[in-house]
Amino acid sequence: MTKRKAISRAPWFVGVGAVLGFIYICLPLIGLLRKISWSSLVSQVSSGPTRDALSLSLVTSIAATVVAVVFGLPLAWVLARVQFRGSSLVRALVMLPMVLPPVVGGVALLAAYGRNNGLVGSLLYDSFGLQLTFSPFGVVVAEAFVALPFLVMAVEGGLRAIDSRYEELASTMGANEVKKFYLVTLRLLRPSLIAGIAVAWARALGEFGATITFAGNIQGRTQTTPLAVYLLLESDPQAAYALSFVLLVICVGVLVSMRDKWLGSRR
Amino acid sequence: MTLNLSGTVCIGSFTLRTEISAENEIIAITGANGVGKTTLLRLLAGIINLTTGSLLIDGVTYDDATTDIFIPANRRGVAMVFQNETLLPFLSVRDNIAFPLRMSGMSRSQSREVAQVAISSQGLTKLSDLMPSDLSGGQSQRVAIVRAFINTPKLVLFDEPLSALDENARPELRKFLRERMSQISGYKFVVTHDRQDVEQICDREIHLN
Numbered sequence: 001m002t003k004r005k006a007i008s009r010a011p012w013f014v015g016v017g018a019v020l021g022f023i024y025i026c027l028p029l030i031g032l033l034r035k036i037s038w039s040s041l042v043s044q045v046s047s048g049p050t051r052d053a054l055s056l057s058l059v060t061s062i063a064a065t066v067v068a069v070v071f072g073l074p075l076a077w078v079l080a081r082v083q084f085r086g087s088s089l090v091r092a093l094v095m096l097p098m099v100l101p102p103v104v105g106g107v108a109l110l111a112a113y114g115r116n117n118g119l120v121g122s123l124l125y126d127s128f129g130l131q132l133t134f135s136p137f138g139v140v141v142a143e144a145f146v147a148l149p150f151l152v153m154a155v156e157g158g159l160r161a162i163d164s165r166y167e168e169l170a171s172t173m174g175a176n177e178v179k180k181f182y183l184v185t186l187r188l189l190r191p192s193l194i195a196g197i198a199v200a201w202a203r204a205l206g207e208f209g210a211t212i213t214f215a216g217n218i219q220g221r222t223q224t225t226p227l228a229v230y231l232l233l234e235s236d237p238q239a240a241y242a243l244s245f246v247l248l249v250i251c252v253g254v255l256v257s258m259r260d261k262w263l264g265s266r267r
Numbered sequence: 268m269t270l271n272l273s274g275t276v277c278i279g280s281f282t283l284r285t286e287i288s289a290e291n292e293i294i295a296i297t298g299a300n301g302v303g304k305t306t307l308l309r310l311l312a313g314i315i316n317l318t319t320g321s322l323l324i325d326g327v328t329y330d331d332a333t334t335d336i337f338i339p340a341n342r343r344g345v346a347m348v349f350q351n352e353t354l355l356p357f358l359s360v361r362d363n364i365a366f367p368l369r370m371s372g373m374s375r376s377q378s379r380e381v382a383q384v385a386i387s388s389q390g391l392t393k394l395s396d397l398m399p400s401d402l403s404g405g406q407s408q409r410v411a412i413v414r415a416f417i418n419t420p421k422l423v424l425f426d427e428p429l430s431a432l433d434e435n436a437r438p439e440l441r442k443f444l445r446e447r448m449s450q451i452s453g454y455k456f457v458v459t460h461d462r463q464d465v466e467q468i469c470d471r472e473i474h475l476n
Binding site for chain 1: 414
């Protein structure tokens, strides 16, 4: 008797739904690609305002990712490993920017860091002369605010999945808390941390609502790539498409580099 | 020179009551599953602490529930080997063996040299650049044992070191273990289910129940 190979086949209505869903995602992407004038792509992306926007986006999104790592790593560690009352409330609050409308995030940032009547904004300005609103620092603050939860989520999951025996073993071999963290925990955490960094960076790069609300839309100063795309759509659609394409390529790049983590390998 | 442990440790609803005294000898720890053999090793290692009671080694208090004295694992001079996966998966065999040396302050290059000498003296030269995932069960345990003795530990804590191995790989490693443990003075505990381990490696047996 020959064994029949098990084939999983979707019922027809599931199949139709899946195909329609796939088309729904792909259609806009195909539309975008069709609009691009490939011959002038490079010149459009490298001209004045678009180049400014791209370089500002690059710098601020990397800075925001650094901020997200500096704050997110300890936060994830505490959430994954410390049992304390109210931990689920803390987690919910940390994850909030992920679901909060970005504009609301921007308004909240204004209420906290606004120069004139922000919770700590006036203190920052009076004491250090630091104004976050309408400055590149404000862009970083807004981007980090929305990117942080993505990093925390990836790292917390990674920390929970680590076999704690390796860390215990490192202790028995003489590693103190700091060495244990750097040489063992961080090393075991590397895939999750890289995934978290990638998705946090992509989120920071694409940030729109919180940035425009909190930091404004000043070319060369706070106008990031998504803001430039939105503005250019009125004045220079070709440049808007070209910039959109650049963002699309970057996001696809992130996704491909993370394929083992997210796209799952069938074995 | 004695080790005295007396007290309890509570983890959730699990409670282990224990009273042990040991000298320079190899002690087998036996008992049914779930009786707390591994917990006992973790207690001695300083990974977990006593809920009540105290642990004294050579007259020094290592753990005392009433005075809150606790010397953590990294300052106890411990060598631990588990049933499997004792090697750090991201370090080569040589770097695994060098790890305790580096932790004790030796430079990277010097620790590697010392590790390489230890590897060669055990006839494991071919393994030194391999990663733990490339090793067989017997090879991993052998490397783990070499690493355990690289720093002359005061406390040797082996948790079923041979149970994951083939029956025919065990006699040789038993001999190897017995030799290495006899060479150092300290407190040596081997958790095992295997009567032959008890008889051929150990001097004395403590049965937990």
